[in-house]
Each structure stands twice: as structure tokens, then as C-alpha cells.
Amino acid sequence: xxxxxxxxxxxxxxxxxxxxxxxxxxxxxxxxxxxxxxxxxxxxxxxxxxxxxxxxxxxxxxxxxxxxxxxxxxxxxxxxxxxxxxxxxxxxxxxxxxxxxxxxxxxxxxxxxxxx
Amino acid sequence: xxxxxxxxxxxxxxxxxxxxxxxxxxxxxxxxxxxxxxxxxxxxxxxxxxxxxxxxxxxxxxxxxxxxxxxxxxxxxxxxxxxxxxxxxxxxxxxxxxxxxxxxxxxxxxxxxxxxxxxxxxxxxxxxxxxxxxxx
Numbered sequence: 001x002x003x004x005x006x007x008x009x010x011x012x013x014x015x016x017x018x019x020x021x022x023x024x025x026x027x028x029x030x031x032x033x034x035x036x037x038x039x040x041x042x043x044x045x046x047x048x049x050x051x052x053x054x055x056x057x058x059x060x061x062x063x064x065x066x067x068x069x070x071x072x073x074x075x076x077x078x079x080x081x082x083x084x085x086x087x088x089x090x091x092x093x094x095x096x097x098x099x100x101x102x103x104x105x106x107x108x109x110x111x112x113x114x115x116x
Numbered sequence: 117x118x119x120x121x122x123x124x125x126x127x128x129x130x131x132x133x134x135x136x137x138x139x140x141x142x143x144x145x146x147x148x149x150x151x152x153x154x155x156x157x158x159x160x161x162x163x164x165x166x167x168x169x170x171x172x173x174x175x176x177x178x179x180x181x182x183x184x185x186x187x188x189x190x191x192x193x194x195x196x197x198x199x200x201x202x203x204x205x206x207x208x209x210x211x212x213x214x215x216x217x218x219x220x221x222x223x224x225x226x227x228x229x230x231x232x233x234x235x236x237x238x239x240x241x242x243x244x245x246x247x248x249x250x251x252x
Contacts, residue, residue: 001131008222020134023163024127053134053152055159058226063223091153091230092223 001025004022004032010108012043014098016052021058030061033076039094042074045104049080062098075099075114079107117144119182124174125166133162133180140182141190150252157231160224161194161203161246169199187245192248199244202237203228 013036021029036041036044062078069076077099081089089095099114101107121136123129134155141151162178170176179195208222208229228235234249 010181020131022127022130022134022159023167024130053155055130055156055163057163059223084149086228087149087152088156100117 004028004029006032006036012045012108012111013034013039013041014045014047014104016047016050018054020062021051022053022055023057025055026055026061029058030064033061033065037068037072037074042115043108044069044074044076045107045111046076046078047080047104048078048082048085051080051082053072054085056092058093059088059094063094066097073115077101077107077111079104117184119180121180123178123180125170125176125178126174127163127166127172129163129174130159130163130166134159136180137182137192144184144190146190146252148196150250153231154192154250157228157248157250158192158194160228162246164203164224165194165196165199165201165246169196169201188252190250190252192250194246195243197244198239198242204235204237 002017002021002025005016006020007014015032015036017029034046065076079101080103081100086095089098089100099110101110119136119140121133123132125242137155137158138151141154165178170196176197181193181195183191185191203225206225208226232250236247238245238247
């Protein structure tokens with residue numbers, strides 16, 4: 001249902017989320033972020049361009065990392081969100097709690113700025 | 117037009133539920149953004165029931181019904197055996213607390229209440245029925 005790929009690019013960890021994240025698959029997103037954090041990544045970019053659907057279980061995963069990332073000075077930026085996915089974030093007012101950018105280069109730029 | 121879908125309480129079945137609702141709404145020419153929101157609300161309701169009322173036991177059944185009584189109105193019913201989880205009585209934690217407590221719950225109920233116009237519960241012949249109404 002969901003496929004997650006991790007790669008390194010431009011000094012950042014990129015987590016590409018492909019497919020749908022619901023209560024049965026949110027654990028995969030959780031594990032991928034935990035792995036990047038555990039391996040000491042300071043910049044995590046989440047590629048949502050192939051994310052077709054996210055429910056509160058997936059949103060909860062992002063929320064649950066906000067404090068830990070702040071404490072460890074890790075910057076996480078989401079990019080490439082489809083309109084229907086952005087809408088889910090907006091209903092909850094989460095768009096203001098997370099860093100979201102249009103594309104990868106803007107996301108990396110923001111992560112670099114926030115890292116200074 | 118009426119639609120019905122029966123499914124066991126396994127989280128792996130959520131995708132089937134979403135596809136069923138999506139197809140029914142597309143057949144009735146509901147705009148895509150509305151379809152996405154309604155699919156999300158029903159996914160949240162069903163996963164809540166599966167997890168909290170049925171402990172993901174695939175032998176427990178949920179029955180989903182969609183009724184379209186007038187041009188703009190859609191009624192969704194989720195029928196199960198006697199669960200008593202009423203989200204109208206659930207007070208969602210504040211967003212700040214969700215971040216601080218690293219809680220992963222509460223967001224779904226907030227979504228359902230934002231998306232649906234009405235959420236009602238009733239008991240009928242030993243069954244619990246949750247009725248969600250949405251005017252497009």
C-alpha cells in the first residue's frame with residue numbers, strides 16, 4: 001500500500017513516500033523517519049509527490065516527531081504535496097506546524113536556512 | 117441510489133473501504149476535493165471502530181451503507197454489533213497538547229467533525245448505527 005524509499009542527496013536524507021498512508025501503513029513512515037533520525041541526519045526532506053492519500057495516522061506520525069526534531073536540531077521539510085493531501089493538513093491547521101514547500105530545491109533551501 | 121459494503125475489522129481492509137466510497141461518489145459526480153474529504157472521514161470512522169471497539173478482529177464485521185436521498189445530500193451509515201464509541205462525546209485535545217504529548221490520537225475525530233455536517237448514533241435490533249450526513 002505504501003512504498004518508502006530513502007536516499008541521500010545534497011547533504012540531506014530524502015524520504016520518498018509512494019502510495020497511501022493509513023492506519024495500517026503509518027508504521028512504515030514512522031520507521032523511515034526513525035531510521036533517518038537514528039542515523040544522525042540533520043536535514044530530512046519528505047518527498048510527497050507520489051503520496052496519494054494520508055489519514056490522521058500518518059499526520060500523527062509527523063506530529064509526533066515535531067518536538068524530538070526540535071530538540072535534536074534536525075530540520076524536516078515536506079515537499080511536492082498534491083492538493084488533496086495538502087487539504088487534509090489544512091483541515092487540521094497542521095500546515096503551520098510543519099515546514100512544507102512546493103519542490104525539492106525549495107525544500108532543501110529552507111532546510112539549509114533553518115540549519116544555520 | 118443505495119450502496120452497501122460489508123467488511124471484517126482488519127486495518128488491511130481500509131483500502132477497500134476507501135475504494136468503495138470513492139467509486140460510489142464518483143458515480144454520483146461529486147467533485148474530487150469533496151470525494152477526498154469524505155473518503156478520509158469514513159476511513160477515520162472505520163479505523164477508529166476497528167481499533168477501539170473491535171481490536172482489529174477480522175471476524176467482527178462492519179457494514180457500510182451509502183444513501184443518496186436528494187441531489188446534494190449523502191448519508192453514510194456504519195453498522196456494527198453493539199459498539200458504544202460516540203465521537204460527539206469525545207473532547208479533542210488542543211493542538212499544542214498533541215505536539216507536546218506526542219499523541220497520535222484525536223486528530224481523526226477532529227477531521228471527521230470538520231468534514232461531516234452531522235454525526236448521529238442510534239441502536240437498532242442490537243446493532244449500533246453511526247450515521248454521518250454530508251451536504252455537497
